[in-house]
Amino acid sequence: MSRHKFFYVIALALIVALSCPLSVFAQEKVIKIGALYPMTGRAGLYGLDSVDAAEMAIEEINSKGGVNGYKLELTNTDSKAKPDYSVMVAKRYITQDKMHFLFGVVSSAVGLAVTEVSKQYKKIFIGTDHASTQLTTDKFQPYYFRVSNNTFQSMAAGALYLKELQQVKPWQTIAYIGPDYAYGHDQWEELRYNLDRFGVKYKAVGEYWPKLFAPDYTPFITSIINDKPDILVSGFWGGDTVAFIKQAQPYGLFKKTLYFHPDAGGNYELMSAMGTELPEGLVLSARHHNNWPDTALNKEYVEKFFKRTGRYPTYAAEGAYAGIYAIAEAVKKVGNPDDTEALVKALEGLKIQLPEDPEGFTSYIDPATHQVVQVQAIGVTKPNDKYPPAKMMLGDWKIYKAEDLLPPKDYADRQKKK
């Protein structure tokens, strides 16, 4: 009986603790931003970095008095990277918590589900990290805006890089390895589309589709060595990139073929996880780089993030940072965070100076697709220990003009027809 009583008391205490009201949003003049980042699981680091960067941007803006007398406030709920749960939270944000903006999202599947809620309730959704091109093409809806590059832009930059490379170091064969799900397949399709668009002649000699989060890549590595591609394009993200590179290195794969990974390969996460083990000469890119561009704004952003968290940011962080500034700029233009239609107009074509913008360029949101238009830089791994624990960083940059990376006008129609 006493043991029962003890459990009942604990259960009761938990219920009481949980029924305490949420932090009160009663202050006046607040721009409420409801974020949905995963804080657990494989994408947890992306969520953690995004929340830290968003809060850093909010502190910067609020310390200068906010926007038109409004303070920004971010609430994040762990999306668990689950679309059905995220839909429920998004609806709570809009109908219950009266948030002004939906924000974030790492997984494209969650992004696609949340954009549907945003469309239904006519509430602006600022996408900061998910890469699926569909959101700004065939699944486009007027209340969605994305402030980081999508896979199409990365692959367009990748195709241009390969075109230039062919002129200096003629290559003929290409192969692709990527996780066997939508993100992996999209990248390969978009790269080939762009190679054809830019008139690059090539022969595809292999496609390899390991499972997402696969622990063993050995069979794929031996197949790649047998197929002897000049270029191996990779579409992994996160821990899969690390595992693949670690397992491929003893086979001497990177001496035989050029490893080319233009979407998520250049993420700082890879450099910090691999340290000195990361081979030199890999060609990588990402949506933001800690050591490019060499501008005061980028340096300040990276240093501030480091001071705040004790680690250097992954690319996801800059997307969230950009998202907060985009919201602040839009509210500044409109004067309040309540007039959604006016905010949509303000965000369309909005120009915003971001850490990833090189000298002389300002990112802007394309009014037709609501996709941010940004420069993309592709680099090669080189020794550099300025950003510990990384021992290699990217260098020998090739820069691609933002306008060259956008999908052609008929691209959305083409996708819809498929």
Next chain:
Amino acid sequence: MNQSSGAREIILLGLFLLVFGSVPFIKQSDYHLMLANHVLIWGMFAVAFNMLFGVTGMLSFGQALYYGLGAYSVGLVVKNYGSAMFLPALGLGLVLTIVISILVGLLVIRLSGVYFTVLTLAFGQLAWQITFRWYRFTGGDDGIQGIMPSGLLENHTVYYYFTLALVVVSIWFLWRVANSPMGLVLRCIRQNPERVRFLGRRVRRNQLRIYVISSFFAALAGGLMAGVTNSIHPDMFYWTSSGEVILMAVLGGIGQFFGPFIGATVIIVIQDVVGARTEYWSLIIGIIMMIMVLGMPKGLVGEIRGLMARYAAGKVNRG
């Protein structure tokens, strides 16, 4: 079933209708309606699952197969033929489920215990893999979005009452099954299948029947959920969906007919309340589950019934 227990069930049903029927009037926002929808649908799913697990003793770890099948039937038909096909698609999902559950059921019921559990898990995972990788047809990991019910059902409140009506009818049907002679045979199968055979009853036929019935309502839950969230995802086929429904049943009490429904309610509300406050939601849910398993082994409803019985006995003794 005696008269007093029948009256009690009618009172319970009335109370159930009153509570859930009044949600559209007392809700503060659309979100509450959605939460109630989740509770109803998962509750029905959990009760149907428990007919298999708690009543017949068949722990299926693959009911997500039918939950996903119901959802994807609706999703794919609506995506390709428009939202006017929402209801026919729901029906199609149920018909497909009957066919597939008979075929799969004929294979899985040949095994019992942990082998049955593992085989059901394998079928569930197979369906998940196909959905996840057949990108051109199912949309792969992107899932399917924009699944809107058409006509009157487009209205959230009407859809809620539609769900409520289907859930009430389903639970009533399952309750009748549980209390029928077939229900008695199922309980006997759980306790001693050999003896049931000696008594001249067919064990496998009854197992197959309840497997099909339980799967049917799992598919109905999936189809209805597609209309609530308006988007679906291969995760619905994943073993975690099967795991979640097991957790709901265990939490509420597998020995009680309504236990799993209460379990579903508690888990959904806790996930929502805890998830809104902390990212350590899994820790809190873990602690709650630990308390439940150690302190309330009969589940919430089982323990409450136990307490009520003890209180009544105390009153008799004192009286």
